[in-house]
Amino acid sequence: MDIGAIWSTIILNPMINSLMWIYSGLAQNFGLAIIVFTILVRLITYPLTASQIKSTKSMQEMQKSKKWQDIQKKHKGDREKLAKEQMDLYKEMGVSPFGSCLPTVIQFPVIIGLYQAIIRALAVTPIQLLELTRHIYPFYNAAALIPLNNYFLWLDLSLPEKDYGIAIAGFTIPILAVLVMATTFLQSRLMTPPSTTGDQGANMGRMMNLYMPLFMGYLAYSFPSGLALYFVTSNLVGILQYGIMGKLDWRNLLPERFSSGSKTSK
Amino acid sequence: MKHKHYLFILVFIGIAVTLSACAGGVTTATSWPGLTVDDQYAYVAYNTQVYAVDLINGSERWRYPAEPDNKITFYADPSLSQDGQLIVGGYDYALYSLNAETGTQNWVFSDAENRYIASSLIQEENIFAPAADENLYSLDLNGRLQWTFSSEGESWAQPIIDDNCKCLFLPTMDHTVYAIDPQNGTQKWRSPKLGGAIVGTPAYNKDGVLYVGTFGGKLFALKAEDGSIIWEFSTADDGWIWSGPTLSNGVAYFGDLDGYFYAVDADNGSQIWQLPPEQLDGEIVGSPLVIEDSIYITTEAGILFKLDTAGRIQWSQTIGGKIYTSPKAANDLILVTPIQIDELLVAVNQDGVRQWSFIPAE
Numbered sequence: 001m002d003i004g005a006i007w008s009t010i011i012l013n014p015m016i017n018s019l020m021w022i023y024s025g026l027a028q029n030f031g032l033a034i035i036v037f038t039i040l041v042r043l044i045t046y047p048l049t050a051s052q053i054k055s056t057k058s059m060q061e062m063q064k065s066k067k068w069q070d071i072q073k074k075h076k077g078d079r080e081k082l083a084k085e086q087m088d089l090y091k092e093m094g095v096s097p098f099g100s101c102l103p104t105v106i107q108f109p110v111i112i113g114l115y116q117a118i119i120r121a122l123a124v125t126p127i128q129l130l131e132l133t134r135h136i137y138p139f140y141n142a143a144a145l146i147p148l149n150n151y152f153l154w155l156d157l158s159l160p161e162k163d164y165g166i167a168i169a170g171f172t173i174p175i176l177a178v179l180v181m182a183t184t185f186l187q188s189r190l191m192t193p194p195s196t197t198g199d200q201g202a203n204m205g206r207m208m209n210l211y212m213p214l215f216m217g218y219l220a221y222s223f224p225s226g227l228a229l230y231f232v233t234s235n236l237v238g239i240l241q242y243g244i245m246g247k248l249d250w251r252n253l254l255p256e257r258f259s260s261g262s263k264t265s266k
Numbered sequence: 267m268k269h270k271h272y273l274f275i276l277v278f279i280g281i282a283v284t285l286s287a288c289a290g291g292v293t294t295a296t297s298w299p300g301l302t303v304d305d306q307y308a309y310v311a312y313n314t315q316v317y318a319v320d321l322i323n324g325s326e327r328w329r330y331p332a333e334p335d336n337k338i339t340f341y342a343d344p345s346l347s348q349d350g351q352l353i354v355g356g357y358d359y360a361l362y363s364l365n366a367e368t369g370t371q372n373w374v375f376s377d378a379e380n381r382y383i384a385s386s387l388i389q390e391e392n393i394f395a396p397a398a399d400e401n402l403y404s405l406d407l408n409g410r411l412q413w414t415f416s417s418e419g420e421s422w423a424q425p426i427i428d429d430n431c432k433c434l435f436l437p438t439m440d441h442t443v444y445a446i447d448p449q450n451g452t453q454k455w456r457s458p459k460l461g462g463a464i465v466g467t468p469a470y471n472k473d474g475v476l477y478v479g480t481f482g483g484k485l486f487a488l489k490a491e492d493g494s495i496i497w498e499f500s501t502a503d504d505g506w507i508w509s510g511p512t513l514s515n516g517v518a519y520f521g522d523l524d525g526y527f528y529a530v531d532a533d534n535g536s537q538i539w540q541l542p543p544e545q546l547d548g549e550i551v552g553s554p555l556v557i558e559d560s561i562y563i564t565t566e567a568g569i570l571f572k573l574d575t576a577g578r579i580q581w582s583q584t585i586g587g588k589i590y591t592s593p594k595a596a597n598d599l600i601l602v603t604p605i606q607i608d609e610l611l612v613a614v615n616q617d618g619v620r621q622w623s624f625i626p627a628e
Contacts, residue, residue: 124381124398125357126297126298126341126422127295127297127298128296129465130508130551130590133506143461143462143482143504143506146439146462146481147439
C-alpha cells in the first residue's frame with residue numbers, strides 16, 4: 001500500500017464520508033456540515049489542545065524561574081553551552097521542549113485532510129467528481145446527495161471569495177478573508193500566555209500574532225470559501241474552548257504598554 | 267529581529283506555495299479531452315489548447331490559441347456547424363467559435379457565470395450551449411443570445427433534440443431531465459427525480475423513448491412526450507453510470523464505474539448480457555461506439571476493447587494512460603484520447619492495429 005492509499009484510508013476517506021453523512025442529516029447544507037464537522041474535529045482533538053496548553057504553561061513557568069535566568073546570564077556568549085544547560089534543565093524540571101509544538105504538528109495532518117476533504121467533496125470538475133466516487137463508502141446512498149449544494153449564506157463554498165464576492169470598482173471586498181483575519185488575530189492574542197518582555201518566545205509569539213492573521217486571510221481570499229469557513233469556525237471554537245478552560249486573557253487585546261506588568265493568567 | 271521578520275514571511279510564502287500546489291494549479295488537467303471528428307480532421311480540446319489533427323497521418327493542422335494561456339482551458343467535445351464553425355466551451359466561462367479550417371477565432375460568448383463542461387449542440391442555425399451555471403444558452407451562429415433556460419442543476423452533458431416533437435432534452439445534475447421548446451426556451455416537462463445525477467447525454471430513439479443513465483446505478487427509459495418512466499434497469503452493484511447508452515438494433519449498450527458492461531433490451535429493460543469487471547479491467551466512463559456488429563469500449567486502464575453484439579471480446583489493444591473519453595469513428599479508424607501519457611490522440615484500425623498517434627509539440 002503506497003503512502004497515498006494509507007493517507008486516504010486513515011485520514012481522507014473518513015473525513016469525506018463524515019462530511020457527506022453530516023451533510024445528509026443537515027438539510028443538505030454543506031456550510032452547516034463544515035461547521036458541525038469542524039466542531040467535532042476540535043472536540044476530538046481537544047486532548048491535544050489541552051496538552052499543548054499545559055506544556056506551554058510549564059515552559060513559561062520554567063522560563064520565569066531563577067535557574068533559567070541564571071543560565072541565560074552565565075552562558076550569554078556560548079550558545080553551545082547554553083543549549084546544553086537548557087536541555088539539562090528541561091530534563092530536571094520534567095518539561096519537554098517539544099511538548100507545546102508536538103500537538104500542533106499532530107493537528108497539521110487533520111487540517112490538510114480537512115482541506116482536501118472539502119475540495120474533493122464539492123467536486124466541481126469531472127476529474128474531481130470521478131475521484132470523489134473512489135472515496136465514498138458503500139453503506140449510505142451518496143448518489144442521492146451528489147452534487148452537494150455548495151451555497152451557504154452569500155458564499156459559494158467551492159470557489160475562492162475573490163471569484164464571486166461583492167465587487168466595487170473591480171475590487172472584490174474580502175468579507176470572509178477579513179473575518180478569518182479578525183478571528184485568527186483574536187485567537188492568537190487571547191490565547192497568548194503571559195511573557196517576560198525581551199524573551200525569545202515572546203518575540204516569536206509577537207511575530208506569529210502579526211503574520212498569522214495576514215497569512216490566514218490570504219489563504220481565505222485565494223482558496224475555496226469552504227476552507228475559510230473552516231478557519232473561522234475553528235478559530236471561534238478554539239477561543240470558546242480556551243474560555244471554558246479559563247485560559248483567556250482579555251487584557252492581551254490591549255496595547256502592551258497598558259497591559260504589561262499586571263498580566264496574570266486565570 | 268529584522269531577519270526574523272523576513273524568515274517568517276519566507277516560511278509563510280513557502281506554505282502558501284505548497285498549499286497552492288496541493289490544490290492544483292490552473293494548468294493541471296481537471297477533465298479528460300473532448301473529441302470530435304469530420305471526414306478530414308479530428309478536433310481535440312484538452313487543457314490549454316484545441317488541436318486540429320489530420321486523420322491521414324496524425325499531423326497537426328492548427329492549434330488554438332497558438333500560445334497557451336493558463337487562464338483558458340478546454341475539455342468539452344467541440345461541435346461542428348454546417349458553416350464551418352467549431353464551437354468549444356472553455357473553463358473560463360466563455361464559449362468560443364473557431365474557424366474549423368484555420369483555427370482562427372470568430373467570436374466569443376461570455377455571458378455564462380461558470381464553466382462549460384458539456385458539449386454544445388448545433389441544430390441548423392442554432393447553438394444550444396449548457397453551462398455549469400445551471401443555464402442553457404441558445405445562440406445563433408453569430409454568437410448572439412436568443413434565449414436562456416434556467417434549470418435547477420448544472421448540466422455537464424450535451425442536450426439532444428427530437429425534430430419530430432421539436433423537443434430539446436437537457437439532462438442535469440439535479441437528477442432530472444428537462445424537455446424544452448428549442449424555439450423559445452420554455453419548459454415542456456420535467457422528469458421525476460431519477461435517484462442520481464445525470465452527466466451523460468441520453469440516447470433517443472425515433473419511437474419517442476429517451477434512455478438515461480444516472481449515478482443512482484439505473485438506466486431509465488422515459489417517454490419523450492411527458493418524461494414519465496417506462497422502465498428502469500439496475501446495474502449489478504448499483505454502479506454509477508457516467509455516460510449515456512448507445513442504441514443499436516433495439517439494444518442499449520453502456521458501462522458503469524464498477525467496470526461492468528451491459529447490453530439491455532431497449533423495449534423492456536431486460537438484460538441481454540453483461541461483462542463483469544474482471545474481463546474489462548477498469549471503470550467505464552465513456553459511451554461505447556457501435557459500428558454495425560462491433561462494439562468499441564474504453565476503460566480507465568487505458569485499454570480499447572472490441573466486442574461483438576453477443577458480448578464476446580474480439581480483441582483488446584492497450585493504448586496506455588487512462589481513457590475516459592468515448593471512442594470515435596473516423597473513416598476506417600477508431601480514435602481514442604488517453605491522458606497521463608504523451609500521446610493525446612491514438613488511431614487504430616478496426617483490427618486494433620495502431621495507425622498513428624498525435625503528440626502535441628511543446
